[in-house]
Amino acid sequence: MRVSSLLLSLAGSVATVAAEPSKVVAKSSPSVKAGCQALEKPLAESVFLPNTAVYDYEAQNFWSNTEILTPGCVFRPQSSDELAEGVKTLVNADAEFAVRGGGHMGIRGSNNINGGVLIVMSNLTTLQLNADKSVLSVGPAYRWEQVYSYLAKYDLAAAGGRLGPVGVPGLLLAGGVNFYGNQVGFGCNTVINYEVVLADGSLVNANSTQNSDLFWALKGGSSNFGLVTRFDLETIPSTQVWAGAYTVSAEYVDAFLAAIATYASDIFDTKTHIVPALVPGDSTLASVILFYDSDNTTFPDIFTPFTKIPSVSSTLAFKTVAEFANELGAMVVPGINDVFVAGTVKGTTYDELYQGISIINTTFFNELPKLYAQVPSANISTIQLDWQPIGADWIEASEARGGNALGLDSSQVYLCYAEVVEWIGSAYDDVVASWVEETTYAINNATQKAGLYDAFNYMGDAAGFQSIFPGYGAGNHQKLIKIAQKYDPNGVFQTLMPGGFKVY
Ligand SMILES: Cc1cc2nc3c(=O)[nH]c(=O)nc-3n(C[C@H](O)[C@H](O)[C@H](O)COP(=O)(O)OP(=O)(O)OC[C@H]3O[C@@H](n4cnc5c(N)ncnc54)[C@H](O)[C@@H]3O)c2cc1C
Ligand SMILES: *[C@@H]1O[C@H](CO)[C@@H](O)[C@H](O)[C@H]1NC(C)=O
Ligand SMILES: *[C@@H]1O[C@H](CO)[C@@H](O)[C@H](O)[C@H]1NC(C)=O
Ligand SMILES: *[C@@H]1O[C@H](CO)[C@@H](O)[C@H](O)[C@H]1NC(C)=O
Ligand SMILES: *[C@@H]1O[C@H](CO)[C@@H](O)[C@H](O)[C@H]1NC(C)=O
Ligand SMILES: *[C@@H]1O[C@H](CO)[C@@H](O)[C@H](O)[C@H]1NC(C)=O
Ligand SMILES: *[C@@H]1O[C@H](CO)[C@@H](O)[C@H](O)[C@H]1NC(C)=O
Numbered sequence: 001m002r003v004s005s006l007l008l009s010l011a012g013s014v015a016t017v018a019a020e021p022s023k024v025v026a027k028s029s030p031s032v033k034a035g036c037q038a039l040e041k042p043l044a045e046s047v048f049l050p051n052t053a054v055y056d057y058e059a060q061n062f063w064s065n066t067e068i069l070t071p072g073c074v075f076r077p078q079s080s081d082e083l084a085e086g087v088k089t090l091v092n093a094d095a096e097f098a099v100r101g102g103g104h105m106g107i108r109g110s111n112n113i114n115g116g117v118l119i120v121m122s123n124l125t126t127l128q129l130n131a132d133k134s135v136l137s138v139g140p141a142y143r144w145e146q147v148y149s150y151l152a153k154y155d156l157a158a159a160g161g162r163l164g165p166v167g168v169p170g171l172l173l174a175g176g177v178n179f180y181g182n183q184v185g186f187g188c189n190t191v192i193n194y195e196v197v198l199a200d201g202s203l204v205n206a207n208s209t210q211n212s213d214l215f216w217a218l219k220g221g222s223s224n225f226g227l228v229t230r231f232d233l234e235t236i237p238s239t240q241v242w243a244g245a246y247t248v249s250a251e252y253v254d255a256f257l258a259a260i261a262t263y264a265s266d267i268f269d270t271k272t273h274i275v276p277a278l279v280p281g282d283s284t285l286a287s288v289i290l291f292y293d294s295d296n297t298t299f300p301d302i303f304t305p306f307t308k309i310p311s312v313s314s315t316l317a318f319k320t321v322a323e324f325a326n327e328l329g330a331m332v333v334p335g336i337n338d339v340f341v342a343g344t345v346k347g348t349t350y351d352e353l354y355q356g357i358s359i360i361n362t363t364f365f366n367e368l369p370k371l372y373a374q375v376p377s378a379n380i381s382t383i384q385l386d387w388q389p390i391g392a393d394w395i396e397a398s399e400a401r402g403g404n405a406l407g408l409d410s411s412q413v414y415l416c417y418a419e420v421v422e423w424i425g426s427a428y429d430d431v432v433a434s435w436v437e438e439t440t441y442a443i444n445n446a447t448q449k450a451g452l453y454d455a456f457n458y459m460g461d462a463a464g465f466q467s468i469f470p471g472y473g474a475g476n477h478q479k480l481i482k483i484a485q486k487y488d489p490n491g492v493f494q495t496l497m498p499g500g501f502k503v504y
Contacts, residue, residue, distance in 0.1 A: 035095030035117040036073035043086055046123075048074040058120045063165075064106040064338035066429055071098070071118035078123050080195060080203055080229035087227065088201030090117060091492055098499045099227060101140045102167010106338045107464040110499045111170070119227075121169060126230050129154065135192060136233045140169035145329060148322035157238035157321040159187040162275065162289070164322075164329035172231055173222045174459035175406055177388055177416075179243075179291045179321065180236055182270035185398030186406070188219035195230035199492035203229070208402055217483040219404035220472065222459060224484045224493050224503045240295040243324045244316035245331075247287040248309045253278065256286040257361060259305035261354035264389035264413050265347075269302040276306075277386035278361065280368060289328065290316060336381055337426060341419040341436045342461035344454040344471075345447045346412040353415060356452040357387060360417050363446050367439040374431045375423060384420040388458070389413060405480055406456070407473035414454060417443075418461040437465050459501055468501045477503065 039047045048054040050073070058074045075097075077083035090097050098113035101121050105111050112118055121140035127147075128137045133154055138147055145164030151157055159178040161171050176187020184190050193207040194215065204226075206214040217225055248256055260276045275289035288306050292298075295318060299307055315327065345356030364385050371383075395410040408414060419439065421432050440463075447453040455471040462468055469477045480503045484493070494502050 033072055033115060034093045035090050035097055038089050038093035038095060039073070039075055039086060039117065042089060043075070043077075043082060046076050046078055046082060046086075048076065058122065059118065061120070061122075062100070062103040062112065063334060065335065065426060066108050066337050066339070067103065067106060067110070067112055069109070069112045069114045071113050072115045073117055075117050075119045076123055077119070080124065080197065083119070083124070083227060083229060084197045084201045084203045086119065087197050087199065087492075090496065091199060091201070091490075094496070096496050096498065098497065099223060101169035102143050102165070102171075104166045105170050105460075105500070106340060107462075110464065110501075113499060124229055129156075129235070134235055136235050138168055138231050138233060140167075140228060140231075142168045144168060144171070145322070145325055148320070148325050151235060152320045152322040154235075155237060155239045156235040158233055158235055159184050159190045160233075162325060162328055163332060164325035165332070165334065168231065169228055170222075171460060172233075173218060173220075173228065175220050175404065177390075177458065177460065179241070179273045180293065181273060181390070181394045181397070182267060183293070183393075183397060184234070184236070185394055185396075185401055186219070186404055188404055189398040189401040190234040190236075191219070191231050192234060193232035194218050194228050196226035196228050198226045199488040199490065207232075211487075213483050214487055216403065217405060217480055219402075220406045220459070221480050221483075221503065222468075223497065223500045224480065225487050226493070238293070238321055240318045240320055241324065242292040242294055242298050242316065242318055243290060244314055244319075245287055245289050245328070246306060246311050246316060247285055247313045249312050250284045250286075252309045253284060253286050253361075255309050256288070256306070257357050258354060259288075259309070260357055260387055260389070260415075261350050262305040263302065264353050264387075264391065264415055265350040267302070267389065267391045267393060267413075269300055270393050272300065272302050274303075274306075275386055275388065277384050280365065280383050280385075285312070291324070333381055333422065336422055336424050337429060337432075338420070338422045339432060339436055339463055340461045341440050341463040342416060342457040342459075342466060343419075343440060343444055343447075344414050344416045344456040344458070345452040346414045346454040347452055348412060352452060353413060355450060356415055356447060359446045359450055359452070360385070360387075360443050363443045364419065364439060367435070367442060370438075371421070371432070371435045374435070375428045379424045379428060381422040381424055382420065383422075384418075386418050386420070388416040388418070390416060405472055405476050407471070407476045408456065412454075414456065416456070416458045416461070418458075433463075433465075436463060440466075462501070469503050
């Protein structure tokens with residue numbers, strides 16, 4: 001029996017959460033139940049208790065099974081004002097809550113809660129272009145596939161997720177690694193205005209002239225300051241792009257890893273984006289997502305180090321961003337168990353970057369037998385190791401748009417790596433969690449020894465055991481704490497909303 005169905009059959013009784021086989025602690029303080037009761041009076045039509053169709057749907061609507069818990073009720077506000085009223089009510093009742101956008105932060109308790117109120121953004125569905133179509137207002141209900149298919153009608157795209165099913169709000173609040181990064185920077189840097197519910201229940205705008213400190217903090221600071229009810233996002237003209245996944249066989253792994261270092265050490269064409277990955281299996285595959293922002297040019301020179309390696313498969317072709325995000329989205333399996341882990345090496349030369357890649361590769365593959373010894377291969381759906389190059393053009397484009405909280409320095413090239421494990425059967429949750437933690441420490445100790453380690457962990461790819469804000473640098477971290485305290489003096493978003501990455 002899947003943990004999710006086990007939990008649902010027990011829904012409504014907080015005490016029974018203890019029956020869950022893993023480490024969730026059942027909360028039974030009065031504040032946990034108080035929220036659902038307090039919301040019932042003013043907002044009855046938007047509050048859903050266990051054993052209703054809406055509760056059953058929303059409480060299951062997460063990317064990874066590891067995220068599924070048993071909230072006391074679901075609060076699905078119909079408008080920003082209703083969310084604002086709900087936050088005020090919850091704060092007055094001293095009640096705990098969690099917030100879920102697209103549900104892709106695969107960390108237990110980051111976007112869900114046992115017993116308390118699960119706030120879901122499903123009905124905050126603004127989706128509108130301004131008069132000259134340069135700005136899209138988008139509510140936190142959406143997944144990127146919906147945004148791209150809407151924009152495609154106008155020959156537009158946006159700097160959002162590469163896989164269609166990923167949620168809009170969590171990605172933009174983490175930073176937003178996107179196809180257009182070398183041209184526009186992080187996705188968050190294309191946001192020109194946020195509409196936000198603050199801890200006191202007020203609804204404010206944050207932009208470069210109004211609440212500009214909050215505007216900056218929301219670019220990488222996640223859920224520590226307020227709940228975003230609308231993102232006003234720059235659009236990007238786009239008819240078609242030349243893009244696809246280009247896959248080579250195991251014998252070429254070294255050439256493939258060298259190609260990553262060649263690209264990363266000299267990203268001379270800003271129309272490009274790459275996501276190179278190794279996929280271990282009976283025979284290891286190396287596959288790179290290649291993206292070229294052009295409707296008339298194939299095989300640009302900068303991709304040659306990859307495309308001169310013979311491929312076993314390739315989907316490279318002209319397509320819309322919407323089509324490409326759907327293609328990539330189909331590569332992942334929803335409804336199983338997943339973990340992502342983040343880490344970073346940095347350098348300025350080919351040699352440094354190649355060495356960083358090689359250490360990560362070697363350490364990861366050395367650790368793999370320990371995972372296979374504990375989880376049968378039939379229960380492993382995917383293992384992947386990927387590298388995301390973030391260089392000077394990307395960082396400078398972010399800075400030109402006002403910067404962000406991430407603290408990256410344009411004199412360096414960052415290779416943000418991610419480990420991904422997806423498995424079937426919650427019986428393996430703890431084994432996988434221990435393995436990725438151990439493996440990550442082994443990798444980071446090795447890169448540190450080589451002088452290539454950086455403390456930056458990209459939030460979107462991070463696991464629950466990792467810390468994020470210290471990696472932004474002490475100055476930025478301190479600034480984020482100050483801004484959180486200014487807009488939320490009682491620390492509502494750190495205490496009553498315990499889930500997610502916290503600045504303090
Ligand atoms: C398959 C897959 C592909 C991915 N691809 C990319 C990619 O291409 N680029 C990239 O940058 N990242 C990517 N990510 C990482 C992704 O950015 C994060 O998982 C992100 O959190 C997803 O957003 P969400 O709305 O779905 O998350 P959720 O889990 O719903 O939310 C994440 C966090 O934000 C909080 N939150 C949600 N909505 C709001 C709101 N409106 N106001 C305040 N706080 C809120 C939640 O409480 C939670 O703590 C990917 C992840 C997966 C699983
Ligand atoms: C709210 O969202 C749910 C889930 O997406 C949807 O089925 C429902 O129609 C929405 N309700 C309103 C009033 O928009
Ligand atoms: C910034 O916020 C102010 C105050 O709400 C608003 O009048 C203005 O239009 C906003 N600017 C942008 C770019 O949205
Ligand atoms: C491709 O399109 C770009 C942008 O529209 C244009 O500058 C370039 O000349 C075109 N190249 C070719 C080979 O047609
Ligand atoms: C990457 O790891 C594989 C498996 O251990 C190994 O065969 C290969 O030589 C490594 N390549 C580099 C460049 O580290
Ligand atoms: C392992 O995976 C199979 C499906 O491949 C599933 O039926 C089985 O329940 C899983 N094992 C455990 C212990 O969950
Ligand atoms: C090095 O490994 C130890 C545990 O083995 C861990 O505590 C430490 O955080 C690791 N260092 C880094 C930079 O991850």
